[in-house]
Amino acid sequence: MATYKTRAQFVADDLRGRILGGEFQGGTQLRQDALASDYDVSRIPVREALLTLESEGLVEFHPHRGAFTTELSVARIRELFELRILLETHTLRRAIDCLTDADLKKAEDILEKYDKALDSGGEIGNWSEYNFAFHHALYAPSELPETLAIISQLNTKSDRYIRMQLLYTQEIEKAEREHHGLLELARRGDVEQACELLKTHIQEACEGIVAVLEERTTLTEQC
Amino acid sequence: MATYKTRAQFVADDLRGRILGGEFQGGTQLRQDALASDYDVSRIPVREALLTLESEGLVEFHPHRGAFTTELSVARIRELFELRILLETHTLRRAIDCLTDADLKKAEDILEKYDKALDSGGEIGNWSEYNFAFHHALYAPSELPETLAIISQLNTKSDRYIRMQLLYTQEIEKAEREHHGLLELARRGDVEQACELLKTHIQEACEGIVAVLEERTTLTEQC
DNA sequence: TCATTGTAGTTTGTATACAATGTGCAAAAC
DNA sequence: GTTTTGCACATTGTATACAAACTACAATGA
Missing domain, CATH: 1.20.120.530 (GntR ligand-binding domain-like)
Known part of the structure; x- marks a missing residue:
């Protein structure tokens, strides 16, 4: 039952924790491929997770350039x-x-x-x-x-x-x-x-x- | 130059307009397939657009059940x-x-x-x-x-x-x-x-x- | 020397195909 | 007659494959 509803949600929740935990410097690029193999899923749920985190302000998407962790001044x-x-x-x-x-x-x-x-x-x-x-x-x-x-x-x-x-x-x-x-x-x-x-x-x-x-x-x- | 950066963004922008314009009743299910053929794209950018709209509060996702337009009391x-x-x-x-x-x-x-x-x-x-x-x-x-x-x-x-x-x-x-x-x-x-x-x-x-x-x-x- | 262009390689974006889950109806059991 | 079970269908979620865009570096020309 600890299994999440969707993989995208699982990745989002876990990645949120990692970002908040300080694993990434501000401005770090989050490569979809790397995350996908980290979680052993395809890039699709990773992308969806990153979109979720973008809406939470933890990550920023730049079209065709990828997702970067945000840094607050x-x-x-x-x-x-x-x-x-x-x-x-x-x-x-x-x-x-x-x-x-x-x-x-x-x-x-x-x-x-x-x-x-x-x-x-x-x-x-x-x-x-x-x-x-x-x-x-x-x-x-x-x-x-x-x-x-x-x-x-x-x-x-x-x-x-x-x-x-x-x-x-x-x-x-x-x-x-x-x-x-x-x-x-x-x-x-x-x-x-x-x-x-x-x-x-x-x-x-x-x-x-x-x-x-x-x-x-x-x-x-x-x- | 009116061409958008990504299809997902285009769908999100257009669909936002349609929702705000009142095309859908509150609580309407937005079928990914239908939207995909509407915009002549695959379901992937449609899903990403819906996620964006979810973060804006216009749409709600229910896992495995789909996206519905929100209705405010x-x-x-x-x-x-x-x-x-x-x-x-x-x-x-x-x-x-x-x-x-x-x-x-x-x-x-x-x-x-x-x-x-x-x-x-x-x-x-x-x-x-x-x-x-x-x-x-x-x-x-x-x-x-x-x-x-x-x-x-x-x-x-x-x-x-x-x-x-x-x-x-x-x-x-x-x-x-x-x-x-x-x-x-x-x-x-x-x-x-x-x-x-x-x-x-x-x-x-x-x-x-x-x-x-x-x-x-x-x-x-x-x- | 410096700027520009071209090209290879990497990474993202999207289409297609398949798996998993949910829905609704019909048949069976009570 | 009502409830339950099972199955077919529809829809969503995800993997794989391919197309498009960006990056970096080398080659060319001024």
Whole structure:
């Protein structure tokens, strides 16, 4: 049953993970032939997978030249996070208004699992998933599917940079504390403070990433 | 030179137009074979075109069952337009801050062409293009490419409903007047008023569409 | 020397052919 | 009569094969 519906979907899911995991430098060409033999499929499902990833902004197609992983400039990263603030506070505001106990419980459960995973050795691998799952649980009650889809899209795009940041800095605990704070404010129905915290939560993550990126570029310039 | 780079792109562009033009009811299955013979290509480029349209939200894929045109509920349309207000006012705010004379001229030119086209017989066919071109011209100076991409995506999704509304009501002139007002406020650098006008401009379009949709559903229920 | 053109090789794009899955109807079982 | 099973057909998904486009490098000419 672990078998995927279609090969194209399988390739898309796996390749997404590889890109987000940092296996490819930004701007790397993804040769269809190589990927096809990697996954032991023909180039057709590979092409379809690449098209899917293009729509997610992880890859760019140039006609007759192929697919390349995208690279975000610092300006674009800032833009992405600014959009996240705009959309996520908007959604949180709505969600808090119609938050049920069951919704809170769900978010709490995710946070708890996540705490345990952290204690028993810092598995960074699926941190992003946990992170988004928690945020999503908080936003879901808003019942704004189109908005959630865009938020998810923005998170995917910024994901690999978040991972990179976590690799260099130890901000997981801080994020974790902020998540607990967020949950508590949501429980109390304090919309304004919750949105304010969410805003700084996202903003500081952005600044962290930018700092790491700029350090790295000055480093490579020195070499 | 009107020849497209790839067949897949050509099919995607043409099919998008057909869907937005209202040729298919919401929920219609798009048979790959039929489309392939329509365009005199194989099913491969058709599939790729459908994947592209899926990423734009015009079509939905169900594995092994095919692609269907999407249908938006009233709630989703409202959500879409609310997102547009949020993102477009945000972008307009930024754009006005760094608006040059050249930018204003561009927007003005579009508006002018558009006026002429209106006078010489109400060609509704490419009204949407003009409309978006004008909005885009206003937002472009903000230099927020990711945001503009999402705005464009939201506009595409709501496009066919806008066309439907225009078909039933005669709101083009009203929209036109509001566009002139928007341009004038932008020229004066009056951010607050411009955003306020933009907000009502989008809001009223939404209400118009919802009204038409609800009228149509009560009509079909009577039959 | 530098720019231009031509050509071989590589890679992408698409057509054709086949495999896998889903759908609908008819016959059988209850 | 209703439900279930099985099979034929239709449609999608994928492999293979071929055509078209791009790249890089060498040869030619100014």
